[in-house]
Amino acid sequence: MNANQTKLLKKIDQAKVFLTHNRNLFKCPYCGAKMTAIEDYSLICAQGHRFDLSKKGTLFLIKHGVKSDYDQKELWQARRHVLQHGLFDEVLEQIIQRMPQRNLTYIDVGCGEGTPLAQIRKQRRQFNDQAIGFDISKDAISLATQQTANSFFCIADLAALPFANRQIDVIIDILSPSSYREFDRVLAQNGILFKVIPNAKYLIELRHRLYRPEDPKYSYQNDDVLNRVIEQYPQTEVVPVKYQFDLTPELATDLLKMTPLQWGTQADPANVFKTSLEYVTVDMSLLIVRKIL
Template identity: 45%
Template structure:
């Protein structure tokens, strides 16, 4: 089955999951490649097999090359323990799962490979290059370009909202979560990618250290009963992926970033992954 045919079938089977971002009315039919809402607004599948729900191009600083670097590292297992922990906390029954800021889609694909359930997966991002790459994955999921602040999904559509290292809109998350649905958010801790941070910046630079207290405080304001699960491990970095490690993160974009020497790259053999998995029930 072609990508566009697979995507159209998923949308047709879950039509009530989607709503028009213009008028917020339900989509009522899929005619050919065109999705039509109750007010007559339409949106077409493109040749890559995804829907573009933005009124703009959806471009970001995250380009195709950056996403390819990220994919190579994730396929090598950079976030594997995180995905395994997420999977361990999900029910074994079929779930509808929304992946916020899915990027090129590898974490969602890895989660699907672990579960072997009849789940319904949706991943969205503002980046067209990321979503275009995501549609190339061998996963039975639907991907789209969409706005975090105005999600093109109906109220109470998802059992789980998953968010790895992305911005949040808790009001929208609560809207699209089902009753008793859960939000699972991964945030960096102080030692996340510590070796890379110290390689690229001096100890007086703000990027040399990381403090997640503001992000954590805001999350707990919305979800005071949330569980915080620490996940920390060392990822052995293959030499051929050292350059990808630097390219995959905006950390390398700073004004005062150091240019690593050949010796620096040779010595970068292990990376600290230090994160918190925040798990919360839908708040009212």
């Protein structure tokens, strides 16, 4: 079955096709056994644990109940709107330029509603990539399945990735937490980790409207995060990415809805729009780690 034929199938059937060809990428989140069979619309491990595809073609690959502060449909809709208008475009371009020019298997850690992964797939349409996005938020994954780019989505736990050892060529981690032990386990030989962290000026215009100067959240430093990565991976390459993102009133409203910055107890959302917020600074570091065995 070719790619065009696959696109004509229902989401659940598209996912079944993907799993039929790629079950070796996964391991059981309960017992760690290999996934050995596809039965009807279920993925089954060697010990008999069964994982059923949802109607939207997703898998629940986590061994505990899920409760996330990010399970807010309005948040994910707002994030999609802002990202599709370009908030992360320049950092995504930096990642795409550095991805190997061959067919790859990659995962998007904390993929949210799927826009970054969809943009990467579209820019790499000449390759037969296997792309997987996962998040702990059910609402995010439900929305991600609406993306037109052909990717597979699942609900999974970062601390216990449901992927087999050394099967992933590229890990993409944009402003999400990390589990370096798990990353090391799943990355293939010569695999690459792209981790994006915020710098001091990231969304500083919004931050300064939400908080007073005496509040600790008025400023931000990423030294601890950066030092942890470099300590874990001394070979890390650091690429600064900084640009201005212009806002319309609608984009400014959605930016506020999507960002955890507003969750601080001393945040003052009412102050954000006392005057128009016409742009924000996107200030990030792209950390590139090439696995050396």
